[in-house]
Amino acid sequence: MDILEDLKWRGAINQQTDEQGLREYLQQHKDLTLYCGTDPTGDSLHIGHLIPFMILKRFQMAGYHPIILIGGATGAIGDPSGRKTERVLQSEEQVRHNEKCLTSQMEKLFGTENFEIVNNASWLSKLTLLDFLRDYGKLFQVNTMLNKDIVASRLATGISYTEFTYQIMQAIDFYYLNKNKNVTLQIGGGDQWGNITGGIDLIHRIEGADHPAFGLTIPLMLKSDGTKFGKSAGGAIWLDPEKTSPYEFYQFWINQDDRDVIKYLKYFTFLSHQEIEDLAISVEKEPWKRLAQRKLAEEVTKFVHGEAGLRDAQFITNALFEGNIMELSVKQIEQGFKNAPYVEISKESKNLVDLLVETGIEKSKRQAREDINNGAIYVNGSRQNDCDFLVDVPNSFEGKFVIIRRGKKKYTLLKTK
Template sequence: MNATKATPALQSNDPSFANIWQELKWRGLVHVSTDEEALEEVLAGEPITYYCGFDPTAPSLHLGNLVQILVLRRLQLAGHKPLGLVGGSTGLIGDPRQTGERTLNPTEVVEEWVGRLRSQIERFLSFEGDNAARMVNNLDWTAGISALEFLRNIGKYFRVGTMIKKETVAKRLASDEGISYTEFSYQVLQGYDYLELYRQYDCVLQTGGSDQWGNLTTGTDLIRRVEGKSVHAFGTPLITNSDGSKFGKSEGNAIWLDGEMCSPYTFYQFWLNTADADVIDRLKVFTFLTRAEIEELAKEVEERPFARAAQRKLAWEVTAMVHGEENTQKVIDASAALFGQGDLGEIDLATLKSVTGELQVTEVEEQTSIVEAFVASGLVSSNSEARRTIRDGGAYINNQKISDGEQVIGDYFLHDSLAILRRGKRNLAAAAKK
């Protein structure tokens, strides 16, 4: 393939900022916090231990979680010590949503998902050196506690009046469905997590999304009441698109970090399709490019938006970080080959399937004629139109121009599995072996 190869930015913080707090603010990653001046001072000083929690409510993390993982990584690069918490116990309960009760998943499912999320988080952090990351599971300190112990030793520090004022709880209480005691108690469990991590690891900072602010401050309040100590928290903003639509979804589906749930091709295309109005903010949040590099790309967007240099850089950086450089290059090469700029025969089957996942795929018998395959694919409406397209030189299979429509499609299957049909320059479909 002749596609230009690139190298992702090295993971390091930008030395042009006075400290990590200033960089986090410039990247738009601070929406709300406890005492900002004190927090900046702490982060500019000796290494501290900090954490972020992830609940196993699905078998994979998604782009919203990636924001938090990258905050963990940026703070680690500043010398601090991350704890990645996967909620084996809180995942059994479920964080209250804005509307409606969660469906409680079976224990064995939650246990499996804990393992999957843990392995995903581990890929982004370093587990070596003086500030090596550690993974923790809150089931370790909750499983052995009886209900009476929990109510006596932890529950007594919580005030119901304060709990019902939390934004999500208040909305649910005002709804027709209300909120169960199970989900109402979630904030107590999360607060207890912070207390235990403070006790076990001297953890003094929790990060999370701003929609979790009520839960984050539950932990800081509990530590103040129980231990008489002040600790910190800050929340990142919820990311939305400039047009007001929800970020992190493509055609209604979440963009997962698991390549089986969201192929590297779909992942790459999601970033490539970022609007001009959003791309610079996305570069700040999701890449390790420096301020100078991002400002240069901002000029490109302003002066040469048609080149989409910022989008291509964003797509490369994030896809390479999540799926690796090799898979990212495969996606780029396959995308180019789809439209005649490379040999589709050189694309491995897994990548080919991920690319064709965005196309109309029709199953056909090996003995189906090319004319019939073009009709079945929907690229043409009739046999006569298919023959006319072939006669006019506008029909291609695997980028080969077709002259004989009576040949069988089976002669063209790549990996004995798929054939890529093209009408004209950009109308694509796939034929799969039945």
């Protein structure tokens, strides 16, 4: 099975400009170079951004040469794709900061061998206005540009000339990489189809209709309930561990619906067809074991955060599930309880009954005593049956936290002021 057939099996192909031509080119050119671009509009990618780069990674693993383009120039302009209004232009300082952060993330995902990162500012910034108009603007028909889905969707609300010319800039990128890096394939999301075909048209106008240049887009990723993939109740799931901790990242994947998990295993992991088909049988016959979800969480967390990040996420997960809170470090508690309810308390020891009522965990002292006597209250993972128990706040997790559990799963984090 060639890589295109594998991508089809994984549901990872939406559109291709010339499927047969690309297949034949791949068979004849084992050194094919391809690229995918991202604009530095933020200082981290989220898992929605990760989708096309998973395809790029598969090509890398198959022996082809991937290039990632970070749009230092196009990012300063703003892609109109998927937007109803103009983007707020970023400062040059912010763009440079974002470029640095994204470069670091990509190097972590792709390594250093058979891989390259380029920045389109290195060539687009050298174009004069006269060069842009004479060498490239003359090759684009306004009526064709207006018919592009991205532009057509904005005509009712308005689009600036700046964002209107974005498609020309991206087309120049493909032409430049084709000429200088021998790039013959561009990959992108479905909303990039117009930009990709614009680049291919430019290459053909300059180099000739038979010059090899191909485009491939990926499908829009939707959950089984029809909502867009990539968000949680707390917002986007980021690749930056400071924005989304490895534990939160792991939990996002392990909590996926049975109806979605096999689709995500095909797309976001490098497991073999047989391994995924075996997990599909498990979902069908023994869903309560959640083997597929666990494997999905393990594979994607390891890919993004490495073995250390996976171990940390699993350690926190197991400690919380088993109630072994005292095994956690302060940093691990911050990860595991980032989105948990919390109450601020003073940094002094307190009677357990008083503490439960003051923090709202219990409605009354009578109820607090009843739950303590019944063994329903845990302090830092240890069950407390003594209503006179004194909670040693100053020595609890470096004086920063006390963790109260009521019943089997209801945790409350107490933070010292």
